[in-house]
Amino acid sequence: MIENTLQLESGAALVCTEASLSVRPPPGKSKPKLNIPLKRVLWAYANGTSVEVHAAVDKRGAVKIEGKVPDAKQADAQEWVAGLMEAAYDGVKPQRRFLAIVNPIGGPGKAASIFKKIVEPILRAARCSCDTIFTEYYLHAKKVGAELDIDAFDAILSVSGDGIVHELYNGMAEHKYPRKAFRMPIAPIPAGSGNGLSLNLLGLKDGQNIVAATVNAIKGRPMPVDVCSVVQGGKRSFSYMSQCLGLMADLDLGTEHLRILGSNRFVYGYVRGIVTHKTYPFSISIREKDSDKHKMANDLREQLTKSPDELFLSDLGPEVEDSSLPALLYADEDDSEWTKIEEAVSYFYGGKCAYVSRDLMQFPVCMPNDGAVDLAIQRKLPRGEMVTAMDSAEHGRLYWRESNLYYKAVAYRLKPLNKQGYLSIDGEKFPFKEFHVEVHQGLGTMLSCYGHYRTERNEALTAPKSKSK
Numbered sequence: 001m002i003e004n005t006l007q008l009e010s011g012a013a014l015v016c017t018e019a020s021l022s023v024r025p026p027p028g029k030s031k032p033k034l035n036i037p038l039k040r041v042l043w044a045y046a047n048g049t050s051v052e053v054h055a056a057v058d059k060r061g062a063v064k065i066e067g068k069v070p071d072a073k074q075a076d077a078q079e080w081v082a083g084l085m086e087a088a089y090d091g092v093k094p095q096r097r098f099l100a101i102v103n104p105i106g107g108p109g110k111a112a113s114i115f116k117k118i119v120e121p122i123l124r125a126a127r128c129s130c131d132t133i134f135t136e137y138y139l140h141a142k143k144v145g146a147e148l149d150i151d152a153f154d155a156i157l158s159v160s161g162d163g164i165v166h167e168l169y170n171g172m173a174e175h176k177y178p179r180k181a182f183r184m185p186i187a188p189i190p191a192g193s194g195n196g197l198s199l200n201l202l203g204l205k206d207g208q209n210i211v212a213a214t215v216n217a218i219k220g221r222p223m224p225v226d227v228c229s230v231v232q233g234g235k236r237s238f239s240y241m242s243q244c245l246g247l248m249a250d251l252d253l254g255t256e257h258l259r260i261l262g263s264n265r266f267v268y269g270y271v272r273g274i275v276t277h278k279t280y281p282f283s284i285s286i287r288e289k290d291s292d293k294h295k296m297a298n299d300l301r302e303q304l305t306k307s308p309d310e311l312f313l314s315d316l317g318p319e320v321e322d323s324s325l326p327a328l329l330y331a332d333e334d335d336s337e338w339t340k341i342e343e344a345v346s347y348f349y350g351g352k353c354a355y356v357s358r359d360l361m362q363f364p365v366c367m368p369n370d371g372a373v374d375l376a377i378q379r380k381l382p383r384g385e386m387v388t389a390m391d392s393a394e395h396g397r398l399y400w401r402e403s404n405l406y407y408k409a410v411a412y413r414l415k416p417l418n419k420q421g422y423l424s425i426d427g428e429k430f431p432f433k434e435f436h437v438e439v440h441q442g443l444g445t446m447l448s449c450y451g452h453y454r455t456e457r458n459e460a461l462t463a464p465k466s467k468s469k
């Protein structure tokens with residue numbers, strides 16, 4: 001392994017390898033060696049004999065490492081610092097200009113203090129600039145998206161839950177140059193109650209980690225993501241995450257009055273669903289891209305082996321020539337050749353992210369920009385199996401169940417055949433009425449350090465030996 005060492009006057013040394021920066025204590029000192037991944041190095045600077053390195057460390061936030069080199073080593077220090085900065089910002093422009101949208105009432109109401117105490121110091125240490133808007137009313141973020149000054153910022157920080165990103169996208173759709181607005185990368189900082197986007201970009205371990213999310217905003221690369229049009233009663237809106245009806249919508253929107261229970265309200269909702277054992281009749285038409293579970297799992301396996309350059313946009317994003325919204329291609333198409341399902345099912349879920357919550361990886365073969373929305377239609381199960389169905393659901397085990405019909409669709413239509421129920425689009429309540437969805441490949445942009453959703457122990461990648469219902 002190549003090591004680039006800067007010897008300090010104190011006897012300690014700063015050692016940069018291809019993967020990390022470590023601080024080696026002087027010989028004979030028992031202080032433990034500090035090891036920081038290069039991704040976490042925010043800034044390095046040499047002035048005369050002084051050297052400063054700023055980094056982001058879990059639980060501590062922005063930290064500064066300082067030292068002095070002997071007079072004769074000033075040029076070495078300059079060279080070492082330049083090398084460290086190059087390695088730390090590999091492929092990414094330093095000093096991004098952010099627009100932060102902070103929802104002061106998001107989740108437990110801590111977004112403003114999280115932003116001030118953790119996020120801002122890290123941005124300052126990385127010498128990023130940041131204009132901040134505190135949302136003042138429902139749909140304020142939509143207005144921000146619609147009026148976005150595209151040239152003034154490199155990325156948007158959404159300091160809240162998933163609702164603010166939904167509003168931003170629906171605002172961007174009303175921008176003077178919608179497609180250009182959608183090219184503005186978004187990076188979530190998980191300060192809401194539903195932080196699904198962050199969970200998908202950062203994984204289960206780091207999904208709620210504010211330091212990791214802020215580093216993702218500084219070091220992540222622009223990843224194109226599909227955005228769906230949802231057309232209902234002639235009105236078009238945009239969904240980047242999910243569309244849901246039946247049991248899973250009931251246990252979210254139908255338990256809002258129990259917010260005091262925190263995430264336990266979802267457990268309560270699921271148990272209530274087992275007791276009532278209700279089914280929901282839908283008529284669903286699917287313009288299929290795929291429905292072979294083995295093929296979809298294989299396609300994901302292949303995707304995960306691609307190099308970052310194939311997965312990301314260049315830091316500046318491609319030139320967008322046509323700045324208008326993509327047209328609706330399938331809204332008027334005759335669906336007589338589409339796949340039809342007319343059945344009373346437990347729930348219907350459409351999604352563009354793998355995790356829908358910490359406990360459920362509903363769409364384990366989902367890809368950010370394959371031009372398809374994943375559909376999971378859970379058929380009615382006996383009560384006992386409803387309980388076991390949630391075993392390892394956070395690792396995507398549901399995927400291989402025969403009762404879980406799974407499609408990739410470029411478009412679909414759904415008509416509820418009963419009168420009352422909940423329709424959740426990205427967690428927002430929509431009228432419980434017929435709607436049409438179609439996918440716009442790569443329309444949106446998120447910042448990511450991986451180029452794909454970060455699923456952990458994804459069981460969809462290993463086909464089971466025996467069939468499960």
Ligand SMILES: Nc1ncnc2c1ncn2[C@@H]1O[C@H](COP(=O)(O)OP(=O)(O)OP(=O)(O)O)[C@@H](O)[C@H]1O
Nearest residue numbers: 106107135136137138139160161163164192193194
């Ligand atoms: N100052 C404000 N007053 C009232 N509502 C606001 C304000 N700022 C933002 N909102 C609304 O807060 C809602 C919740 O935002 P978001 O989903 O990001 O956070 P959350 O805590 O995850 O939300 P949820 O309550 O949906 O779980 C959005 O609908 C947004 O319009």
